[in-house]
Amino acid sequence: MQFLQLSLLVVLALLVTDSNAEKIRKHKKYNRKPMPPTVSSIEETVEDTNEDDNKALPPLLAGQDIIDNRVPMIDPCLQVHCGAGRICQVDEEGEPQCVCIPTCPVETESRRKVCSNFNETWSSDCAIYQQRCLCNKDDAQCKGAQYKHVHIEYYGECRQMRECTKEEMSDFPRRMRDWLFNIMRDLADRQELTPHYLTMEREAESNMTRRWTNAAIWKFCELDGNPPDRSVSRHELFPIRAPLMALEHCIAPFLNTCDTDNNHRINIKEWAKCLELDEDEIEDRCEQITEEE
Numbered sequence: 001m002q003f004l005q006l007s008l009l010v011v012l013a014l015l016v017t018d019s020n021a022e023k024i025r026k027h028k029k030y031n032r033k034p035m036p037p038t039v040s041s042i043e044e045t046v047e048d049t050n051e052d053d054n055k056a057l058p059p060l061l062a063g064q065d066i067i068d069n070r071v072p073m074i075d076p077c078l079q080v081h082c083g084a085g086r087i088c089q090v091d092e093e094g095e096p097q098c099v100c101i102p103t104c105p106v107e108t109e110s111r112r113k114v115c116s117n118f119n120e121t122w123s124s125d126c127a128i129y130q131q132r133c134l135c136n137k138d139d140a141q142c143k144g145a146q147y148k149h150v151h152i153e154y155y156g157e158c159r160q161m162r163e164c165t166k167e168e169m170s171d172f173p174r175r176m177r178d179w180l181f182n183i184m185r186d187l188a189d190r191q192e193l194t195p196h197y198l199t200m201e202r203e204a205e206s207n208m209t210r211r212w213t214n215a216a217i218w219k220f221c222e223l224d225g226n227p228p229d230r231s232v233s234r235h236e237l238f239p240i241r242a243p244l245m246a247l248e249h250c251i252a253p254f255l256n257t258c259d260t261d262n263n264h265r266i267n268i269k270e271w272a273k274c275l276e277l278d279e280d281e282i283e284d285r286c287e288q289i290t291e292e293e
Contacts, residue, residue: 075090076090076094076095076096077089077090077096079096080096080098082098083098084129084132084235085100085101085126085128085129085130085131085132085133086098086099086100086101086129086133087099087100087101087102100130100133100134100137100139101126101129101130101133104123104124104126104127104130105124105126106123107123107124110156110157111155111156112124113155113156113157114128114152114153114154114155114156115152115153115154115155115156115157115158115159116128116150116151116152116153116158117149117150117151117152117153117234117252118146118150119153119158120158121157121158125152125155128150128151128152131143131147131150132147132148132149132150132151132235135147135148135150136148149234149264151233151234151235151238152235152238152242153241153242153245153252154241154242154245155242161245161249161252162249163249164249164250164253164254168250169250169253169254169257172248172250172251172254173254173274173275173276174276175248176254176275177212177215177216177275177276177277178212179244180212180215180216180218180219181204181211181212181214181215183215183219184197184201184204184214184215184218184219185201185205187201188201188202193218197218197222200214200217200218201214201218212275212277213277213278213281213282216271216272216275216277216282217282219240220232220268220271220282223236223237223239223240224236230267230268231265231266231267231268232265232266232271233264233265234255234259234264234265234266237255237266240255241255254274255274257274258270258271258273258274260273268282269282
């Protein structure tokens with residue numbers, strides 16, 4: 001009798017053990033972790049990605065060691081500044097180079113025409129800039145050595161300008177100084193000056209001795225090229241010359257007299273002397289502006 005009871009207990013224990021084992025197997029079945037991808041499956045994924053560069057790479061899985069070696073293309077010309085009449089192109093070594101504009105747009109409207117300092121009408125400002133670039137590079141398309149310094153006098157076809165008399169020329173520096181200050185004041189009122197130049201304009205408003213000097217410094221430094229070299233080329237004077245040509249027939253001969261050494265550039269001392277201002281004072285202020293900027 002005792003043997004029979006013992007046998008029943010053993011059978012019951014085995015049944016319970018088998019039931020628990022089956023539960024564990026089912027639990028593992030439904031909570032199985034994904035197997036890490038094989039080397040062949042990784043290679044297939046990379047091959048599929050390379051077939052279409054426009055498709056994004058699949059997200060990396062745990063255990064994968066895939067590196068995307070594709071380098072985004074960066075245009076080397078993005079950080080290059082070429083002057084007027086030039087564009088940036090990448091050479092065979094992948095280096096950015098400034099070259100002359102190959103072709104200018106064909107302009108049919110007369111208002112696009114410009115008059116040069118040689119009193120010649122050109123089809124567009126692009127054509128003048130292109131010609132100056134070609135001549136400075138000694139290109140065969142250059143029309144002559146003198147065109148190394150060709151620049152725009154004003155927009156529109158060339159026309160006969162009234163001669164500037166001696167009396168008008170002698171009074172022109174004063175009128176030029178007043179004009180520069182009035183422009184500076186208007187820009188300040190429209191809040192279009194940088195904080196530094198705005199401070200200079202406010203100083204000029206309250207200090208009459210600084211009025212003309214500050215205006216002259218502002219315009220010169222604004223026209224000075226990049227990097228600033230304390231000189232302004234003839235074509236860089238276009239923002240001053242062109243707007244005044246229709247009203248001030250003395251502007252062109254006046255700016256010509258500013259270039260005392262005839263090197264086609266006006267330095268800071270020549271600018272001050274031309275406007276009949278203290279040369280040393282203007283130069284000192286320009287140095288101060290450079291340091292503060």
